[in-house]
Amino acid sequence: MSNNIKILACFKTVADLEMLTHDDWLINDDYSIASSFVRKALSNSDENALETALQLADSAKNLGLTTELTALTIGDDNSDSFLKNLYAVNYHKAVAINIASNIDLRFNPLAIATLISHYREQIGQQDIIILGNQSDDGQNGQTAMLLAEKLNWPCITQVTHLALTHDSTHLTVTSVQDGLILQQSIKLPLVLAMAIRRKRPLCVYQTLNLSLVRQKKTLNAMVLPILILMNNS
Numbered sequence: 352m353s354n355n356i357k358i359l360a361c362f363k364t365v366a367d368l369e370m371l372t373h374d375d376w377l378i379n380d381d382y383s384i385a386s387s388f389v390r391k392a393l394s395n396s397d398e399n400a401l402e403t404a405l406q407l408a409d410s411a412k413n414l415g416l417t418t419e420l421t422a423l424t425i426g427d428d429n430s431d432s433f434l435k436n437l438y439a440v441n442y443h444k445a446v447a448i449n450i451a452s453n454i455d456l457r458f459n460p461l462a463i464a465t466l467i468s469h470y471r472e473q474i475g476q477q478d479i480i481i482l483g484n485q486s487d488d489g490q491n492g493q494t495a496m497l498l499a500e501k502l503n504w505p506c507i508t509q510v511t512h513l514a515l516t517h518d519s520t521h522l523t524v525t526s527v528q529d530g531l532i533l534q535q536s537i538k539l540p541l542v543l544a545m546a547i548r549r550k551r552p553l554c555v556y557q558t559l560n561l562s563l564v565r566q567k568k569t570l571n572a573m574v575l576p577i578l579i580l581m582n583n584s
Contacts, residue, residue, distance in 0.1 A: 355417045356519060356539075359477040360404035360442075361467060362397040362422065364430045393433065396483030399545040404481050405440065407513050416519050419443050421475055425466050426450065446470070464497035471502065477540070479522070484508060484544045495544035505537055508544040 393401070401422065408418040421444040422437045424430045434445035448466055456462050471477055480502075485492040492508075499506030512525040516536070525534045527546060 354415075354519060355419060356411055356479065356515075357419045357421070357475065357477040358404050358407060359421045359423055359467075359471060359475055359480045360401050361480065361482045362393055362401055362424050362433070363426060363483075364424065364433055365392060365394060394483055394485075395547045396485060396545050398483075399548050400481045400483045400543075401437065403510075403513060403543075403545055405442075407479070407481075407515065408441070411515055411519070414515060414517055414519070416515070419477075421446060421477065423448070423467065423470060423475075425456065425463055458491065460491040460494040461497055463494050464501055467494075467498050468501040479539060480504075480542045482542070482544050484546055492544075495542050499542040502540070502542065504540050504542050506542040506544070507535070507537065509546040510543045511546050513543070 404420055404422075408420050411418045420442045422434065422442045423446045424434070425448045430447050434447060437445045448470065450456070467480070471480065480498065482495045482498070484495070495508060496506050507524050507526050509527045510524055511527060511532075514523040515521075516523065519539075521536050521538050522541065523534060523536050524541075524543065525532065527533070
C-alpha cells in the first residue's frame with residue numbers, strides 16, 4: 352500500500368423538509384414532495400461521512416502519511432455551494448456527477464452505486480470510500496453494500512469511528528451491529544457507511560473564513576451517460 356492514501360467521501364444534497372409548514376406538504380404526481388423552493392441541506396450521516404474523511408486525513412498526517420481527499424455528489428446542479436465549502440476545508444477535489452433532471456435516483460441505489468464504482472475505477476482510484484448510511488429522502492440504506500459488491504470490497508455499515516494503522520494497510524473500524532459495539536481491523540481497500548450521530552457533526556461549515564479559497568476553486572462537473580453505465584455494469 353502506498354504512503355499516499357486516497358479517500359472518497361460521497362454525499363447527497365436533499366431538501367430541508369424541516370422548513371416546510373403543514374400546508375406545504377403537497378404530493379407531486381411522482382409521489383415526491385414539492386420542495387423546489389426549500390433550501391438544500393446534507394443529511395446527518397452524510398455530514399458524518401464528510402467530517403470522518405477529514406479526521407482520517409488529519410490522523411494520517413500525524414502518522415507521516417499523505418492523503419488525497421475527494422468529495423463526490425450525484426444529482427442536479429444545486430450542490431455548487433457545498434462543493435466550494437468542501438474545497439475551503441481542505442478537500443483536494445470536489446466533483447459533481449450531473450444527471451438529467453427527469454431521472455429520479457431517489458429509489459435506485461443500484462444506479463448510484465454503479466456511478467460511484469465507475470468514477471472510482473475510471474478516474475479516482477481511491478483506497479477508501481465513505482458514505483452516509485442513508486439519505487434523508489430515499490432512505491434505502493443499500494448503496495454502500497451494492498457499491499462494495501460491484502468493487503468486490505469488504506463493506507462495514509453503521510460505522511462510528513475509524514483509525515489508521517501505522518503501516519497504512521489497515522483501518523481499525525468501530526461499528527454498531529445488533530446493538531453491540533464491534534471493533535475490527537480490516538485491510539484496505541474498503542467501503543464504509545457512517546451511522547447517524549446524535550450530535551450534529553461540526554463539518555467546518557461554521558469556520559468558513561476561507562471565502563477567498565472558495566472563490567479561486569473551479570468545480571469539477573461531470574455528465575455521465577447513466578443508461579450506458581447501467582448497461583455496462
